[in-house]
Amino acid sequence: MNCDASNPHCNPIPIIIFFIYLSLFPLVIASRNLKHSSNTQLDDDPITYIWPLPSEFSFGNQTLTVDPNLSLAIGGNGGSSSIVKEAFERYKLIIFKHHSKLSKYGASYDIEKLNVIVHSANEELKLGMDESYSLLVAKRDEHSIIGEITIEANSVYGALRGLETLSQLCAFDYGTKTVQVYKAPWFIQDKPRFEYRGLLLDTSRHYLPIDIIKQVIESMSYAKLNVLHWHIIDEESFPLEVPTYPNLWKGAYTKWERYTMEDASEIVNFAKLRGINVMAEVDVPGHAASWGVGYPDLWPSPSCKEPLDVSKNFTFDVVSGILSDMRKIFPFELFHLGGDEVHTDCWNSTPPVKKWLQDHNMTGTDAYQYFVLRAQDIAASLNWTPCQLGRNIQHIRGKTQPTDGSA
Amino acid sequence: MRQKRFLIIFIGLLVHVLVISAAVDIKNLNIWPMPKDVSHGHGSLYLDNDFELKTDGSRYPDSSGILKDGFLRLIDLVKGTHVIEANFSHLDSSLLLKGIHIVVSSPSDELQHGIDESYKLYIPAAQGNPLYAHLEVQTVYGALHGLQTFSQVCHFNFTTRAIVVHQVPWTIVDQPRFSYRGLLIDTSRHYQPVAMIKKVIDSMSYAKLNVLHWHTVDSQSFPLEIPSYPKLWDGAYSVSERYTFADAADIVSYAQRRGINVLAEIDVPGHSLSWGIGYPALWPSTDCKEPLDVSNEFTFKVIDGVLSDFSKIFQYKFVHLGGDEVNTSCWELTPHVSQWLQNKHLNGSGAYQYFVLRAQEMALSHGYEIINWEETFINFGDKLSLKTVVQNWLVTGVAQKAVAAGLRCILSNQERWYLDNLDTTWQDFYINEPLTNITDPKQQALVLGGEVCMWGESIDASDIEQTIWPRTAAAAERLWTPYDKLPKDPAQVVGRLAHFRCLLNQRGVAAAPVVGFGRSAPLRPGSCYMQ
Numbered sequence: 012m013n014c015d016a017s018n019p020h021c022n023p024i025p026i027i028i029f030f031i032y033l034s035l036f037p038l039v040i041a042s043r044n045l046k047h048s049s050n051t052q053l054d055d056d057p058i059t060y061i062w063p064l065p066s067e068f069s070f071g072n073q074t075l076t077v078d079p080n081l082s083l084a085i086g087g088n089g090g091s092s093s094i095v096k097e098a099f100e101r102y103k104l105i106i107f108k109h110h111s112k113l114s115k116y117g118a119s120y121d122i123e124k125l126n127v128i129v130h131s132a133n134e135e136l137k138l139g140m141d142e143s144y145s146l147l148v149a150k151r152d153e154h155s156i157i158g159e160i161t162i163e164a165n166s167v168y169g170a171l172r173g174l175e176t177l178s179q180l181c182a183f184d185y186g187t188k189t190v191q192v193y194k195a196p197w198f199i200q201d202k203p204r205f206e207y208r209g210l211l212l213d214t215s216r217h218y219l220p221i222d223i224i225k226q227v228i229e230s231m232s233y234a235k236l237n238v239l240h241w242h243i244i245d246e247e248s249f250p251l252e253v254p255t256y257p258n259l260w261k262g263a264y265t266k267w268e269r270y271t272m273e274d275a276s277e278i279v280n281f282a283k284l285r286g287i288n289v290m291a292e293v294d295v296p297g298h299a300a301s302w303g304v305g306y307p308d309l310w311p312s313p314s315c316k317e318p319l320d321v322s323k324n325f326t327f328d329v330v331s332g333i334l335s336d337m338r339k340i341f342p343f344e345l346f347h348l349g350g351d352e353v354h355t356d357c358w359n360s361t362p363p364v365k366k367w368l369q370d371h372n373m374t375g376t377d378a379y380q381y382f383v384l385r386a387q388d389i390a391a392s393l394n395w396t397p398c399q400l401g402r403n404i405q406h407i408r409g410k411t412q413p414t415d416g417s418a
Numbered sequence: 419m420r421q422k423r424f425l426i427i428f429i430g431l432l433v434h435v436l437v438i439s440a441a442v443d444i445k446n447l448n449i450w451p452m453p454k455d456v457s458h459g460h461g462s463l464y465l466d467n468d469f470e471l472k473t474d475g476s477r478y479p480d481s482s483g484i485l486k487d488g489f490l491r492l493i494d495l496v497k498g499t500h501v502i503e504a505n506f507s508h509l510d511s512s513l514l515l516k517g518i519h520i521v522v523s524s525p526s527d528e529l530q531h532g533i534d535e536s537y538k539l540y541i542p543a544a545q546g547n548p549l550y551a552h553l554e555v556q557t558v559y560g561a562l563h564g565l566q567t568f569s570q571v572c573h574f575n576f577t578t579r580a581i582v583v584h585q586v587p588w589t590i591v592d593q594p595r596f597s598y599r600g601l602l603i604d605t606s607r608h609y610q611p612v613a614m615i616k617k618v619i620d621s622m623s624y625a626k627l628n629v630l631h632w633h634t635v636d637s638q639s640f641p642l643e644i645p646s647y648p649k650l651w652d653g654a655y656s657v658s659e660r661y662t663f664a665d666a667a668d669i670v671s672y673a674q675r676r677g678i679n680v681l682a683e684i685d686v687p688g689h690s691l692s693w694g695i696g697y698p699a700l701w702p703s704t705d706c707k708e709p710l711d712v713s714n715e716f717t718f719k720v721i722d723g724v725l726s727d728f729s730k731i732f733q734y735k736f737v738h739l740g741g742d743e744v745n746t747s748c749w750e751l752t753p754h755v756s757q758w759l760q761n762k763h764l765n766g767s768g769a770y771q772y773f774v775l776r777a778q779e780m781a782l783s784h785g786y787e788i789i790n791w792e793e794t795f796i797n798f799g800d801k802l803s804l805k806t807v808v809q810n811w812l813v814t815g816v817a818q819k820a821v822a823a824g825l826r827c828i829l830s831n832q833e834r835w836y837l838d839n840l841d842t843t844w845q846d847f848y849i850n851e852p853l854t855n856i857t858d859p860k861q862q863a864l865v866l867g868g869e870v871c872m873w874g875e876s877i878d879a880s881d882i883e884q885t886i887w888p889r890t891a892a893a894a895e896r897l898w899t900p901y902d903k904l905p906k907d908p909a910q911v912v913g914r915l916a917h918f919r920c921l922l923n924q925r926g927v928a929a930a931p932v933v934g935f936g937r938s939a940p941l942r943p944g945s946c947y948m949q
Contacts, residue, residue, distance in 0.1 A: 108613070109665060185643075185651075185660055216943035222498060222926040247943040264945030266576060267920075273501035273579075 061179045063235055065201035070194040075150050075158065077181060077190045078120035079107045087163075089129030094167045097284055099125070102174045106181045107190055121150040122192070124159040125177075129170050136283050137344055141165040142237070143202035144173035148180065148195050168286035169202075172235055176201065209238035209290070215245035215301070218268035225281050232285040239282055240347065242292045243270075246300035246317060251275065255332035258305030276340045290398070291341045293333055294349025295319060296382045302329070311364050315357035321378045322358075322367035331389050338393045346390050350383050351400035449570045450918035451626060451895035452903055453592035458585040461543040463515045465572060465581040467506050469493065470517035472550065478522035478558055484675050485520065485558050492565045496572045496581055499924050504580035512544050515583060518551040518568065520561050527558050529674050531735045531866075535628070536593035537564035541571070543587040559677040560593075563626055567592065570921065596852065598828050599897040600629035600681070600869030601890060603882075606636035606692070607874035609659035614879045616672050621887060621927045623676040625894035625918075630673055631681045631738065631869055637691035637708060642666060646723030649696030667731045674733075681789070682732040684724055685740025686710060687773045693720070702755050706748035712769045713749075713758030722780050729784045736807065737781050741774045742791035771798040778803050789828070792816045799823055807866060811836075817852070821861040829868035835893060837885055838873040840936035844915065847892035848908040853901075867897050884937040887929035888919040913947075920946040 061068075083099050085091055131141075143165060150158035162173035176199060184191045210231055212219065219227075228239060243251050249262030252271045263269045270278075279289045296318035303310035308325055310316040319326050334346070355375030358364045368378055383399065390397040447456065471489045473480070480486055506514075524534075534556035541551045553564040567590060575582040601622055603610065610618075619630060634642045640653030643663045654660045661669075670680045687709035694701035699716050701707040710717045728737060746766030749755045759769055774794050781788050787805040795808040795816065800823070802808075808820040808827040820827040829835070834842060834850040852868050870886075870893045877885050892915065896904065905911060915932055922929035923946060930937045931949035940949045 109662060182658070185657060185662060188662060188664075217940060217949075218946055220924045220926070221500065222924065226926060248945075265947055267573075268945060269576060271500055271503070271576065271579065273503050277501050 075121035086128040144169040249301040262301035262304035292347035297353040311361040451898040541588040596867030598867030602631040604874035608878040640692035652696035653692035683738035688744040702752040737786040883928035884930040
């Protein structure tokens with residue numbers, strides 16, 4: 012709306028206010044940018060960032076130095092856990108990564124001790140475990156003899172989350188060559204909003220070396236993720252060892268691009284030390300062409316390789332074998348059975364399978380439902396709660412068990 | 419009678435053919451870079467679970483633990499790919515390789531340009547006695563190369579779940595073709611965290627590279643602490659994107675323990691805008707900030723301070739003084755500088771020469787020999803110190819001219835060995851021959867080697883590894899392997915390069931697929947070995 016002589020209805024006030032706002036805006040931007048500006052001056056107000064943002068926190072404006080020989084004191088029924096000890100060593104390397112040999116700082120630091128109190132000795136990693144923690148960072152005053160950090164949690168996994176937050180509060184100061192905590196004292200009470208915070212890794216489309224999987228798990232702990240959904244197998248390759256059916260991993264790309272059962276155990280254990288569950292997935296009945304490389308009977312026919320042959324009991328024997336072998340190494344209560352993108356054409360077009368469908372009075376979709384439910388039964392019999400891709404739920408709503416963890 | 423002769427000839431031919439086929443089939447040898455002389459057999463041995471290091475007869479005391487740490491790293495590399503669960507009591511004990519016996523002739527652990535990096539590695543076939551591999555070397559750094567080669571012939575066997583060495587007995591006699599085999603990293607255009615630099619150093623050792631050319635500072639940022647002039651690092655991008663002096667010393671030590679020299683570079687007088695953020699007197703004026711003010715004695719004091727600090731931690735024989743892409747307009751346009759030029763009867767290029775030569779003198783006074791970019795040679799080659807090494811990066815053929823003038827040179831020509839050019843393929847890297855058009859053996863000896871350059875304008879910590887690898891491996895073989903063992907057609911080595919790339923991935927190095935341009939993503943699902 013132009014304000015000029017030709018427009019008698021123009022009210023200049025909003026425009027004036029708008030221009031005043033416009034002129035202030037760059038100042039707002041500039042003051043924000045000053046904090047990020049580099050070459051002009053050393054930042055005298057270093058910002059502490061924590062990611063993800065904790066649920067409750069308060070801070071002050073003190074800067075405290077941290078002793079590179081920080082000592083660990085444990086308490087509570089779960090404090091003596093080796094998970095806590097190993098995590099402390101890990102985080103020490105992360106927090107004190109700059110060489111302090113040439114430190115000019117004097118002998119006394121504000122913070123010399125880390126207390127970790129864990130109330131429960133139960134180290135079971137499961138869905139819905141208590142990941143809450145409180146973190147207190149304060150220097151010595153009339154109320155305490157020494158400056159210290161206290162992490163208090165109900166479970167060891169809460170303590171791990173607290174250690175991660177602590178590592179993000181610490182920063183190396185290039186002036187004094189010491190590690191410092193800015194904006195102390197800190198009082199943080201934190202717990203996650205959702206109990207399932209996951210990342211899916213696909214080791215079928217490309218083999219991922221074990222070192223890489225471990226690096227990914229380590230990085231997940233930095234963002235407090237807690238489920239690694241390991242989509243191990245798919246139509247392109249079958250890299251996992253299944254002792255009960257040892258030809259299955261002939262479906263791997265090459266004989267080097269494989270995981271032994273021990274490798275898988277090691278990954279599960281590596282994740283557990285970081286409070287991360289591993290949910291394995293065996294996607295059935297679609298996405299399974301690679302299974303037939305070792306056992307061609309699993310294919311409806313050599314020219315029609317997906318989905319798995321629903322008409323054979325052998326198919327379900329193999330599924331059962333895979334699941335019981337995996338049950339020994341994947342303790343997480345959830346197991347993913349896939350069930351996505353199932354094209355039943357190969358069932359309808361391969362004569363013996365077609366006949367089976369007719370004999371059982373099933374359409375392709377009925378057989379799909381039958382397959383999924385049978386696989387779920389197998390999982391449930393192994394004390395697993397099965398996960399499925401949501402698309403098929405519409406087909407089989409009402410037929411699934413009430414406790415299933417449908418995705 | 420005739421039949422007998424026929425039979426003898428036939429048997430002779432058969433033996434001949436068998437001998438040829440028993441010789442090494444280079445196309446399939448998965449050691450990278452290809453060693454100078456290799457022969458192997460058809461047997462297999464297992465690595466004992468307590469595979470040990472023996473050093474009887476060695477004259478090297480290993481007081482700093484370089485050899486022991488190198489051995490432990492070998493064990494980690496070899497055992498790291500999969501969990502070992504072999505039942506060793508069930509394995510045939512005559513097939514167990516109990517350890518490696520390393521004999522080092524020289525007691526010194528000095529790492530320097532031109533040291534002996536050769537090694538002889540023998541891995542026996544099964545016989546009665548306890549089996550040990552043997553590694554004979556002059557220096558501990560030759561031993562590190564030998565251990566690296568050993569790590570590449572060990573593989574996890576999925577049937578026995580143990581580490582196996584196939585194709586024993588091995589006899590490998592190896593040494594590098596060139597003594598300078600480098601990689602340049604640029605920590606000015608983007609800061610690289612110390613942890614990332616250490617990862618790069620580790621990966622360099624897998625391809626037997628031996629010089630990390632650290633382009634520390636440039637126009638965009640000055641991240642390195644210089645104790646003599648503590649405001650210089652105010653030119654860093656931010657408070658945390660900096661290296662303390664102790665960090666730099668730590669990096670040099672980390673590299674040295676892996677047989678890698680660190681060549682520090684301060685590029686002067688151009689490429690230096692960031693220096694003036696802490697000391698504005700270094701700028702010709704606040705409107706014209708490059709090159710460094712040649713008319714100000716303070717400029718040379720600062721350079722001397724930098725070199726003096728460098729000499730405390732960078733022990734490599736050479737220091738790089740830059741000298742490229744110098745635009746002298748700011749000197750000619752800024753009044754007090756142009757006045758100085760007039761007084762000295764110098765024009766812009768005369769002052770450029772003056773600057774470079776003065777910086778060279780300072781480096782020499784601190785015990786360094788000098789490397790300079792080629793523009794210094796092109797513009798005033800006959801004035802350069804005879805201790806200058808010319809780095810040929812811009813124009814093809816400068817290397818020839820430099821050695822013809824009696825100067826040493828290193829090659830990093832941009833059309834083939836610049837990693838930030840993503841459309842340069844690994845084949846281009848592989849076929850780049852440093853001695854092209856240099857035929858006189860005396861001049862050939864002046865070519866020290868070369869390096870690939872990972873300029874930092876468009877990479878940071880998130881993608882440096884996949885931009886460096888696997889193309890750098892192609893150059894690494896060109897610099898290590900004897901010329902007559904390098905096939906003219908790079909297609910002959912693609913299988914071996916794919917294997918090396920997958921080996922890097924197994925060791926946690928984010929090496930990109932071989933197929934495609936620099937750091938491309940894999941196109942479709944498939945085996946690592948086909949990407």
